[in-house]
Amino acid sequence: MSSDSGSLDALLSEERRFPPPAAFRAHAVLHDPEVYERAAADREAYWADWASQLHWFEPWREVLRWNPPQAQWFLEGKLNVSYNCLDRHVLDGHGSRVALLWEGEPGDTRSYTYRQLLDEVCRFANALKGLGVAKGDRVTIYLPMIPEVAVAMLACTRIGAIHSVVFGGFSPESLSDRNNDAAAKVLIAADGGWRRGTVVPLKAHADDALAKSPTIEHVVVVARGGDLSKQVGASLKPGRDLWYHDLVAAASPDCPAEPMDAEDTLFVLYTSGTTGKPKGVVHTTGGYLTQVYATTRAVFDIHDDDVYWCTADVGWITGHSYVVYGPLSNRAHVLMYEGGPDWPDRGRLWQMCERYGVTIFYTAPTAIRSFMRWGEEWPGKADLSRLRLLGSVGEPINPEAWIWYHEVIGGTRCPIVDTWWQTETGAIMITPLPGITVTKPGTATLPFPGIDAAIKNEAGEETSAGYLAITSPWPSMLRGIWGDDARYRQTYWSKWKDTYFPGDGAKRDEDGYYWILGRVDDVLNVAGHRIGTMEVESALVDHPAVAEAAVVGKKHDIKGEVLAAFVTLKEKHPASDALLKELREHVGKKIGAIAKPDMIVFTADLPKTRSGKIMRRLLRDIAEGRAVGDTTTLADPAVVRRLQALYAEEE
Numbered sequence: 001m002s003s004d005s006g007s008l009d010a011l012l013s014e015e016r017r018f019p020p021p022a023a024f025r026a027h028a029v030l031h032d033p034e035v036y037e038r039a040a041a042d043r044e045a046y047w048a049d050w051a052s053q054l055h056w057f058e059p060w061r062e063v064l065r066w067n068p069p070q071a072q073w074f075l076e077g078k079l080n081v082s083y084n085c086l087d088r089h090v091l092d093g094h095g096s097r098v099a100l101l102w103e104g105e106p107g108d109t110r111s112y113t114y115r116q117l118l119d120e121v122c123r124f125a126n127a128l129k130g131l132g133v134a135k136g137d138r139v140t141i142y143l144p145m146i147p148e149v150a151v152a153m154l155a156c157t158r159i160g161a162i163h164s165v166v167f168g169g170f171s172p173e174s175l176s177d178r179n180n181d182a183a184a185k186v187l188i189a190a191d192g193g194w195r196r197g198t199v200v201p202l203k204a205h206a207d208d209a210l211a212k213s214p215t216i217e218h219v220v221v222v223a224r225g226g227d228l229s230k231q232v233g234a235s236l237k238p239g240r241d242l243w244y245h246d247l248v249a250a251a252s253p254d255c256p257a258e259p260m261d262a263e264d265t266l267f268v269l270y271t272s273g274t275t276g277k278p279k280g281v282v283h284t285t286g287g288y289l290t291q292v293y294a295t296t297r298a299v300f301d302i303h304d305d306d307v308y309w310c311t312a313d314v315g316w317i318t319g320h321s322y323v324v325y326g327p328l329s330n331r332a333h334v335l336m337y338e339g340g341p342d343w344p345d346r347g348r349l350w351q352m353c354e355r356y357g358v359t360i361f362y363t364a365p366t367a368i369r370s371f372m373r374w375g376e377e378w379p380g381k382a383d384l385s386r387l388r389l390l391g392s393v394g395e396p397i398n399p400e401a402w403i404w405y406h407e408v409i410g411g412t413r414c415p416i417v418d419t420w421w422q423t424e425t426g427a428i429m430i431t432p433l434p435g436i437t438v439t440k441p442g443t444a445t446l447p448f449p450g451i452d453a454a455i456k457n458e459a460g461e462e463t464s465a466g467y468l469a470i471t472s473p474w475p476s477m478l479r480g481i482w483g484d485d486a487r488y489r490q491t492y493w494s495k496w497k498d499t500y501f502p503g504d505g506a507k508r509d510e511d512g513y514y515w516i517l518g519r520v521d522d523v524l525n526v527a528g529h530r531i532g533t534m535e536v537e538s539a540l541v542d543h544p545a546v547a548e549a550a551v552v553g554k555k556h557d558i559k560g561e562v563l564a565a566f567v568t569l570k571e572k573h574p575a576s577d578a579l580l581k582e583l584r585e586h587v588g589k590k591i592g593a594i595a596k597p598d599m600i601v602f603t604a605d606l607p608k609t610r611s612g613k614i615m616r617r618l619l620r621d622i623a624e625g626r627a628v629g630d631t632t633t634l635a636d637p638a639v640v641r642r643l644q645a646l647y648a649e650e651e
């Protein structure tokens with residue numbers, strides 16, 4: 001667990017309370033606390049009520065069928081996600097309303113109305129069909145934050161193809177692993193994207209991945225445009241690769257939306273687990289859309305004149321649910337930005353908030369801590385008076401960062417919604433309702449109406465401090481792990497009977513508020529992104545010089561956690577700075593830059609139990625400079641002293 005109990009006690013003694021401002025409450029989508037009771041009295045009716053705000057080609061016949069751990073929601077209902085995000089609004093007379101406002105890192109801009117976005121999505125959907133993509137086929141999307149990423153996702157949903165978005169920061173090897181696991185037929189990539197003034201050469205990465213992706217038949221390449229496309233000049237392999245702009249220009253804009261079963265798979269998204277192999281989290285159509293629609297409306301309090309900005313990349317679940325599907329199904333104005341937050345300077349995001357009149361802003365604590373370090377002068381230079389609601393997601397937000405966010409960005413007038421959820425939950429689960437909940441810095445407060453949570457001990461009994469549990473199925477829950485039902489059951493449903501185990505520790509206070517304490521398994525949260533320690537260990541051991549590796553998390557002021565690796569080399573390989581650099585690069589190449597260890601300590605041996613298990617708990621103590629706990633089960637207690645000395649040298 002990443003938070004120790006000392007700091008938790010400090011958190012729980014947090015005295016500050018922030019009730020919703022009266023003016024906010026008066027216009028809030030939800031302002032009456034009776035919604036909690038109404039939802040609890042009849043959960044199925046409550047969710048059916050939200051679902052009925054979407055467009056269905058055919059009504060469902062049953063709200064929920066629960067054969068643990070398999071849930072089905074809105075059985076036999078037929079709907080289409082792109083229809084709900086686009087056609088519906090155009091048919092309701094909102095075709096000329098702006099859907100997407102986009103800004104590239106160099107400052108180029110584009111915008112799409114709902115009608116224009118629908119037109120582009122239909123054309124691209126037809127183009128995909130032309131490439132032989134049919135309902136149920138998998139399509140990998142490897143794009144930067146450009147409008148085409150939303151177009152590509154929506155086009156897949158229009159024809160019933162299953163998308164698998166791979167974050168542009170992932171390496172070619174990670175990309176080919178995901179292509180292969182999903183047996184994807186088509187890859188959609190860009191020539192490149194901008195990040196802090198440099199080009200990320202996505203097509204070149206894709207080409208490396210394609211050498212090991214036998215199932216990919218075609219690659220659609222989006223020209224990012226501007227100087228970038230001139231600079232990188234991607235080469236297309238005849239017969240296999242096609243330009244996006246050629247396909248879209250030649251395609252018909254007429255593409256009826258495929259009526260999908262509520263339980264048809266919508267997408268797969270890979271996330272880290274405790275083993276070396278990422279899991280393909282499977283989400284389906286009706287329940288997923290219902291809950292992202294409902295939470296976007298109620299938690300972000302979407303109104304017609306809002307300008308909504310979630311800074312997440314679409315490569316993560318936050319980008320799926322709260323950049324694309326949630327806001328577009330709510331007919332929102334969505335702002336999207338391609339590049340780095342400190343480019344060309346640290347005022348970039350705030351200048352954009354001013355320029356676009358952003359009213360709702362959703363980001364991660366790691367970003368907030370960076371903003372704090374950069375100083376108040378940057379937000380101080382921009383007019384942030386249009387902001388009315390702030391959100392946080394990805395890890396526990398420390399009260400200091402919460403207060404800074406509240407005062408410096410929110411001008412003390414904006415409620416903050418600290419939203420707890422996961423890739424697997426698909427949508428927000430524990431969160432304040434900004435017009436109802438009295439917030440306290442550091443807690444995600446209460447389960448969203450219609451969500452049942454608890455805190456349990458190992459034996460499954462309720463306690464006030466222990467493991468977070470979700471005790472009833474929810475509409476946007478994952479339906480499985482792609483191709484690995486055993487892992488689905490084992491990871492989430494084996495701890496307690498018929499109860500979902502998210503892998504987080506939590507406490508409840510006297511108001512019943514949930515305080516999330518962090519992961520309790522071997523998964524780290526680095527800058528708001530999950531990284532499995534085993535995944536990084538496998539990458540290290542893959543290097544010819546490495547005999548054994550153990551990776552642990554170490555607290556970090558900005559990133560929350562960083563990785564510390566303890567590495568044992570094979571005998572003929574001497575430790576050197578060059579090798580250290582090489583190992584970091586190797587991990588970057590195998591997984592992606594986010595997984596590079598912050599520090600690597602070479603050691604002749606690792607602390608192990610007599611049965612040979614590496615004691616990561618001790619390594620965590622060493623990495624964080626704490627007094628080392630119980631070492632009586634160690635095979636060789638002297639290892640710890642040697643390691644502490646080595647570690648001190650490295651720091």
Ligand code: WT7
Nearest residue numbers: 318393394395396418419420421422423516530
């Ligand atoms: C893990 C899920 C959900 C989108 C971003 C991350 C941690 C997430 C919070 C929060 C405390 C949080 C948990 C969770 N987490 N939000 N508001 N407070 N912890 O998605 O990569 O699936 O990671 O992020 O540990 O299990 P993810």
